[in-house]
Amino acid sequence: NVAAGANPLGLKRGIEKAVEAVTSALLASAKEIDTKEQIAATAGISAGDQSIGDLIAEAMD
Structure with a gap:
């Protein structure tokens, strides 16, 4: 904490x-995705809504 006297640099x-x-660490654990189905699944999980995942996959296609 800089306010408590820590060195900012x-x-x-x-x-x-x-x-x-x-x-x-993130790059080491990352997996490539290639298909529209993989994109939809990943985007759906990230969005918490599979219909949004499908829309994202469609937009990226």
Whole structure:
């Protein structure tokens, strides 16, 4: 916390390292999707609504 006396540059560097670590972890666990059905399923899960997933897949096609 900068207000409590933390070094702002140190805090920034820590955040940047955390972003790199999270990005690497996400990329390592990512799976490619190719078909319209896979896009619809993934988008439906993300949106919490399969009809929205279908619309997104249609828009991307």
